Each structure stands twice: as C-alpha cells, then as structure tokens.
C-alpha cells in the first residue's frame with residue numbers, strides 16, 4: 047500500500063507543529079523520519095493515525111483520500127502504530143491483548159480466544175517472533191512486549207507500520223532483533239515509518255530518509271550518508287559526535303558504597319553486595335543490560351528504595367536512612383530513567399518543573415512567597431541554555447516533545463549546587479545536537495570536581511563519557527574497568543563473564 051501525506055498542517059495555538067508536510071511512503075520500504083527534538087515527527091504520525099486532526103492537508107492510501115476520525119479508522123484502513131510506551135494490559139495474556147478492541151465471538155457468542163491464539167501462533171511463526179500466546183504480557187521482557195504490539199497490528203492486517211522511537215527502551219540485543227524483524231516485515235511487503243535519533247539504526251535499515259526541521263520537510267538524505275552528514279542534516283549544523291575530554295584528575299573518594307543489598311517488593315535481592323567508590327572529578331559509568339539492578343542501585347543512592355542494607359556515604363556523611371528530600375538537599379542531582387513517571391509533572395509548566403523540589407527554599411521562595419520574577423528569569427535562562435523548544439516557560443511539560451521533556455529534567459538537575467550527579471539514561475530520546483551539549487555539560491561537571499555516575503545501556507554513551515566502567519549483571523558488579531576497555535570485553539562482562547579478571 048502506498049501512503050501519502052499531502053500538505054499536512056497541524057497547529058497547536060500559534061505553534062505550527064507541521065507546516066505543509068508532503069511525504070510519500072512507497073509499498074515495502076523502510077522510511078526514516080529524522081529531525082531534532084520538537085521538529086514535528088510524532089505530531090505528523092499522530093495525524094496519520096487519526097489521533098490529531100490536521101487543519102490542512104490530506105492522508106492518501108493508494109491515491110485515495112482518507113478521513114480518519116480516530117485511530118479505529120486508521121487501523122481499519124491498514125495503519126498500525128507501535129508505541130514506545132506500550133498500550134498492553136500486563137495481566138492479560140498475549141492472545142487476550144491481541145484480541146482486545148477487536149474481539150471475535152464464536153459459538154454462543156463466547157469470545158473466540160482459540161482464534162486469537164491461532165493468529166498469534168501464525169504471525170509469530172511467519173516472522174520468527176517466538177511469542178507464546180498464553181504468556182502473561184507483564185511477565186515478558188520489553189523486547190517481547192514490543193513484538194506483541196507488532197503482532198497486534200499485523201493481526202488487523204496493518205500494511206503500514208509506524209515505529210516512533212521503538213529502540214529507546216530496548217537492550218542492544220533486542221534492538222538488533224528489532225532491525226531483523228523490520229527487514230522481515232519489509233520483505234513481506236509491509237511499509238514502515240521509522241522515527242529514531244540513533245544514526246546507526248538509520249544507516250542499518252533505511253531505504254529512504256526524510257529530514258524534518260521546525261515542522262517542515264527540508265529534504266531527503268541518502269542511507270549511505272555518514273553519521274556526521276546525517277547529524278548535520280538533522281539539526282541543521284555540524285555536530286561533534288565524539289566527546290572531547292581531558293584525562294580525569296580524580297580527587298578523594300566522595301561517594302562510597304559498601305556491601306549494598308536492595309530487596310524488591312517481591313522479596314528478591316535485586317542488588318547484591320555491591321561496593322564501589324566514585325571520586326571527585328571522575329565519571330563512573332554503570333553499564334549493563336537493562337534490568338540487572340542498575341535502576342535499583344541509583345534509587346538506593348537517592349533514598350527511593352525502602353529495603354536497603356549496607357552503607358552509602360557522601361563526603362563522609364551517611365546517606366542511607368535519610369529521606370529523599372534530605373539527600374537532594376545534600377546536593378545530589380538525579381536524572382531518573384523514566385522522565386514522564388518520575389522526572390516531571392506533566393500538568394505543571396516548564397518553569398514549575400524547573401523548581402519542582404526546591405519550592406520551600408530560597409531563591410525560589412522567600413518568607414513563604416514564591417519569587418515569580420526570579421523563577422521566570424531562571425526558567426528563561428535554562429530554556430535558552432538547554433535549547434528547550436517550546437513556546438514559552440509557561441508551556442505545560444506534558445505538551446513538550448519527548449526530547450524536550452528530557453532537557454527540562456537535565457536542566458533542573460544540572461543547575462543544582464551539586465555534590466554528586468547521578469544520571470540514568472540521560473540522553474534517552476534526545477537528538478544528536480542535544481546529546482553533544484549534554485555530554486559536554488557532564489564532562490564540565492566532572493571537571494568542576496564533582497563525582498558523576500552515568501547509568502546507560504548505550505555502549506556508545508558509556509565509552510564516550512566514562513573514566514571507569516562498572517559492569518552490572520544480575521544485581522552484582524562483575525568488575526570495574528578503565529574507560530577505554532574494548533567493547534567486546536564490555537559485552538562479555540554484560541553477560542556475566544569477566545575476562546579481565548579485575549575484581550569488583
């Protein structure tokens with residue numbers, strides 16, 4: 047099926063998110079949409095999926111103009127969307143989820159679950175998905191949940207599939223598997239619209255690339271273009287893709303973690319006897335496949351985990367047992383893994399989010415009065431400095447594009463009076479130009495003598511930033527190695543081996 051978007055214009059108030067966008071997706075091609083944060087990619091896809099109504103322009107399928115009043119219409123016409131935050135019900139099985147919203151009844155009006163199971167098996171076999179129709183979705187790894195979303199779309203005969211930053215939540219291995227799945231879908235004639243900020247992925251699978259900037263199509267790029275060419279097209283300027291940093295000059299051990307255990311709500315030990323130090327003026331990266339205890343470890347440092355034993359001290363002061371508020375007030379900056387759940391309040395403005403947990407102290411509050419003038423000045427400064435693309439500092443955070451939301455969190459946390467900076471997946475969803483900026487800021491933070499912890503599942507990011515790398519596997523640190531350790535060794539360590547013999 048050929049998909050055409052013709053002259054699509056979508057406004058939010060005075061902001062033109064899509065400005066007369068023309069785009070053709072040919073049958074059986076993987077078409078990448080590239081563009082900086084807030085360029086209008088997700089908005090365009092939401093128009094295509096019937097979630098937004100465009101003020102101008104048409105969606106055409108095989109040259110016939112469509113009128114989508116909602117996603118139901120788009121789905122019936124053969125368009126499927128694989129969301130980044132999956133729309134699945136965790137306590138339902140795969141087959142039940144696939145059937146949901148599209149229920150078929152069999153004998154005596156009963157739900158025909160067998161038909162749904164058969165469909166899952168058929169699609170799963172056709173594409174080599176290895177998905178059990180009777181598995182509970184909540185028990186499945188994220189990469190497999192994503193396949194359930196794909197099966198769901200394909201079970202409704204989707205011929206065009208939209209993937210909006212699908213790899214942001216995947217492990218490197220799951221990402222490779224998804225690339226294979228996309229190629230497989232293409233070979234079966236499915237067209238794919240693929241939105242990503244990761245240039246490696248673009249170069250790996252794209253047949254064609256359209257670049258969008260400030261709501262307009264600015265041109266096509268060739269899939270054979272180099273990373274720096276793609277990066278420049280995406281953000282409209284040359285981008286330094288490697289972080290320049292001097293050799294670290296670490297000072298005294300500042301954060302000291304000793305024999306840390308974290309028990310999760312199910313009683314499982316998710317962090318197991320972890321000990322390490324982070325010195326002043328160094329970046330310690332914590333590498334590992336997602337789900338090996340990194341999240342819980344950072345949460346334990348921040349006081350967000352209730353069942354913790356062992357000791358955590360910062361510059362000699364005990365952090366364990368302190369409230370989150372006290373830990374933040376001690377100068378700990380924290381970028382949580384999930385910005386929408388833990389990093390922001392969507393119904394608050396950008397300015398309010400920038401002072402979120404400092405609302406009881408100067409300079410934001412004096413004698414019980416919110417210092418609105420100061421807040422406006424501070425927020426405008428941060429908006430400019432971090433290049434947060436929004437109409438104004440009073441825009442609701444929930445209305446920002448994903449990458450711009452991430453920048454709000456980073457701007458807030460990096461502007462504290464820091465004694466320690468802990469960042470989980472700091473550049474998730476942000477464009478290459480902003481990654482350059484954030485990485486520079488993190489190196490500057492290090493060079494100001496502050497200990498920095500970066501948790502990242504992106505090896506590129508780990509290697510770019512780290513002075514030392516701690517690799518976690520099943521709740522333990524496999525080893526702590528220098529920042530220039532080759533990737534293949536890191537890969538082995540991420541699977542639990544330690545070829546370097548360096549102890550944790």
Ligand SMILES: Nc1ncnc2c1ncn2[C@@H]1O[C@H](COP(=O)(O)OP(=O)(O)OP(=O)(O)O)[C@@H](O)[C@H]1O
Pocket residue numbers: 058061063081082083084085086087088089090435436437445446447448449450475477
């Ligand atoms: N529901 C909304 N209300 C108001 N403004 C919105 C809404 N949705 C998006 N916008 C604005 O439209 C612009 C385009 O946002 P969009 O999410 O399409 O960007 P994007 O290219 O997908 O960015 P990213 O790479 O960060 O995900 C942004 O300025 C955003 O703030």
